[in-house]
Amino acid sequence: MSSNIVWHSHPVDQQSRAEQKSQRPLVIWFTGLSASGKSTIAGALEQILTQQGYHTYLLDGDNVRHGLCQDLSFSDADRQENIRRVGEVSKLMADAGLITLAAFISPFRADRRIVRDILPEGQFVEVFVDAPLDVCRERDPKGLYAKADRGEIKQFTGIDSPYEIPENPEVHIHAEQVSVAEAVNQLLAYLHESGVLHAGYEPVAIEA
Amino acid sequence: MSSNIVWHSHPVDQQSRAEQKSQRPLVIWFTGLSASGKSTIAGALEQILTQQGYHTYLLDGDNVRHGLCQDLSFSDADRQENIRRVGEVSKLMADAGLITLAAFISPFRADRRIVRDILPEGQFVEVFVDAPLDVCRERDPKGLYAKADRGEIKQFTGIDSPYEIPENPEVHIHAEQVSVAEAVNQLLAYLHESGVLHAGYEPVAIEA
Numbered sequence: 001m002s003s004n005i006v007w008h009s010h011p012v013d014q015q016s017r018a019e020q021k022s023q024r025p026l027v028i029w030f031t032g033l034s035a036s037g038k039s040t041i042a043g044a045l046e047q048i049l050t051q052q053g054y055h056t057y058l059l060d061g062d063n064v065r066h067g068l069c070q071d072l073s074f075s076d077a078d079r080q081e082n083i084r085r086v087g088e089v090s091k092l093m094a095d096a097g098l099i100t101l102a103a104f105i106s107p108f109r110a111d112r113r114i115v116r117d118i119l120p121e122g123q124f125v126e127v128f129v130d131a132p133l134d135v136c137r138e139r140d141p142k143g144l145y146a147k148a149d150r151g152e153i154k155q156f157t158g159i160d161s162p163y164e165i166p167e168n169p170e171v172h173i174h175a176e177q178v179s180v181a182e183a184v185n186q187l188l189a190y191l192h193e194s195g196v197l198h199a200g201y202e203p204v205a206i207e208a
Numbered sequence: 209m210s211s212n213i214v215w216h217s218h219p220v221d222q223q224s225r226a227e228q229k230s231q232r233p234l235v236i237w238f239t240g241l242s243a244s245g246k247s248t249i250a251g252a253l254e255q256i257l258t259q260q261g262y263h264t265y266l267l268d269g270d271n272v273r274h275g276l277c278q279d280l281s282f283s284d285a286d287r288q289e290n291i292r293r294v295g296e297v298s299k300l301m302a303d304a305g306l307i308t309l310a311a312f313i314s315p316f317r318a319d320r321r322i323v324r325d326i327l328p329e330g331q332f333v334e335v336f337v338d339a340p341l342d343v344c345r346e347r348d349p350k351g352l353y354a355k356a357d358r359g360e361i362k363q364f365t366g367i368d369s370p371y372e373i374p375e376n377p378e379v380h381i382h383a384e385q386v387s388v389a390e391a392v393n394q395l396l397a398y399l400h401e402s403g404v405l406h407a408g409y410e411p412v413a414i415e416a
Binding site for chain 2: 068
């Protein structure tokens with residue numbers, strides 16, 4: 001048996017891709033200082049969402065800086081181009097129907113604004129992962145602050161390159177005051193309230 | 209009730225994303241002259257796959273040239289960078305567990321090779337949409353060949369920029385000899401034989 005299909009009048013689009021996944025596409029954008037906890041929180045949220053049946057993807061420095069953006073430095077212009085490209089890829093991922101998480105320092109307000117503006121209305125959630133510079137410097141899991149202090153890394157955000165605080169983020173996580181599980185629950189509560197998650201989500205506890 | 213989850217030891221990866229979608233991630237790369245039928249065939253295949261429950265995404269000039277690659281011209285170097293970026297995005301899409309279709313002229317053999325090489329083994333399928341230059345020039349749905357003939361477009365593939373024929377594509381479609389439905393069925397047969405599709409696919413008839 002074969003079926004007759006008229007494909008030009010019904011191309012596969014964001015809506016049909018999202019309906020197939022029973023979810024609302026979205027870009028959840030984590031911004032904050034190096035070592036503030038962006039990737040950890042985003043990764044934990046992604047795991048919880050996946051376990052609950054949502055279709056997700058996580059973009060971060062690990063899968064972008066060695067591939068799509070391998071030609072870019074950390075100059076202001078290249079940081080801007082880095083975020084522009086990641087924003088465009090986030091848009092494609094959301095167009096694919098996915099709940100897309102992006103974890104990048106993304107220090108400049110104008111660049112984050114550009115990402116918000118290229119996405120369809122209501123599909124950008126800005127999450128400020130707010131940890132004091134002293135706390136981040138203390139953690140310094142990759143030794144980057146130490147290198148920046150010694151002048152071995154130039155234009156390091158918080159040291160000799162500015163971080164512009166979000167003025168009106170959808171979610172503000174006080175990362176030095178909450179556990180990863182609490183941060184994830186704060187995000188789940190926001191996503192639930194804004195109608196992204198199905199009814200009946202449960203707060204989670206997470207062990208490291 | 210809350211669950212205790214150790215997320216660092218089980219990050220969400222390609223395998224878990226693909227298992228969630230009950231499919232094997234793949235990049236199906238359509239190459240050929242302008243107006244050879246790449247986008248039409250890719251769009252029809254995507255629609256059939258989606259109707260059969262597969263999770264897909266289609267990358268083409270429409271969603272890339274005005275976004276991610278809006279800064280690029282059609283010079284050799286920029287064509288190369290265009291395909292490099294699309295290849296990296298295809299890799300991310302496949303990493304997200306999706307069956308990714310990419311329809312780009314992609315005239316240079318070395319550039320297509322680079323995309324093949326950055327993907328995990330067996331996740332790249334090269335589809336040569338082979339239509340004679342005369343046929344493409346006759347179709348010319350966007351009037352591009354006419355513009356190239358008048359010199360209004362420079363470096364147009366097949367006119368004053370070369371197209372390097374694939375030497376060993378996984379699928380070779382003789383686009384001037386088959387209908388879109390036949391091309392789609394040729395692709396479905398290949399995907400079936402190579403274990404990408406579940407058992408029991410049916411050939412389809414497609415009305416334009």
